[in-house]
Amino acid sequence: MFGKNGEAMKNNIFLIGFMGAGKSSVAHVLHRRYGKRLIEMDEQIEKQEGRKISEIFASDGEAYFRGLETALLRALEGERDVVVSCGGGVPLRSCNVEAMRESGCIVYLAARPETIYERVRDSHNRPLLEGNMSVSYIRTLMEKRLPAYLAAADVTIETDGKSMGTIAAEIVRAIAQ
Ligand code: S3P
Numbered sequence: 001m002f003g004k005n006g007e008a009m010k011n012n013i014f015l016i017g018f019m020g021a022g023k024s025s026v027a028h029v030l031h032r033r034y035g036k037r038l039i040e041m042d043e044q045i046e047k048q049e050g051r052k053i054s055e056i057f058a059s060d061g062e063a064y065f066r067g068l069e070t071a072l073l074r075a076l077e078g079e080r081d082v083v084v085s086c087g088g089g090v091p092l093r094s095c096n097v098e099a100m101r102e103s104g105c106i107v108y109l110a111a112r113p114e115t116i117y118e119r120v121r122d123s124h125n126r127p128l129l130e131g132n133m134s135v136s137y138i139r140t141l142m143e144k145r146l147p148a149y150l151a152a153a154d155v156t157i158e159t160d161g162k163s164m165g166t167i168a169a170e171i172v173r174a175i176a177q
Pocket residue numbers: 017018019020023042053086087088089090125126127128
């Protein structure tokens with residue numbers, strides 16, 4: 001898709017936010033309902049590496065994983081009309097934020113720590129929460145990350161108590177404005 005002056009339109013959507021904020025579910029709705037091509041960063045990295053995120057963290061460490069995230073975002077720079085469900089740590093690196101801003105709109109899905117806890121409590125593929133599964137730990141890590149999330153966001157959507165469909169519709173409306 002091209003704009004008035006022939007330049008490629010920056011119409012990708014990057015969903016950012018804490019683990020369990022609903023990025024992946026909302027991305028699926030944007031894919032099904034609005035025809036965006038779907039890219040799930042965690043899934044893509046697992047496919048590329050042939051192992052789970054938890055195994056990557058355990059064998060090679062977090063810094064290695066962060067390098068894979070940055071490399072993937074760079075590889076996506078030429079893509080158009082995609083919705084990208086980002087890993088929760090992606091906006092912590094400014095080069096990642098620049099790469100996202102280059103090709104689209106960054107949408108922060110905000111959720112209360114209690115909501116996050118309910119969503120992630122039974123999952124075991126999030127190394128940062130393994131052994132730290134509590135509302136208070138989630139709140140502390142969220143508060144630490146909040147400035148980065150807010151600084152990266154073009155749009156913030158409060159998600160507590162809303163259906164994935166409502167959140168997706170709010171995103172489409174906000175971006176159109
Ligand atoms: C992480 C979030 C995870 C995954 C990894 C690290 C983070 O993705 O990328 O476990 O640092 O917040 P989700 O946000 O999709 O759970």
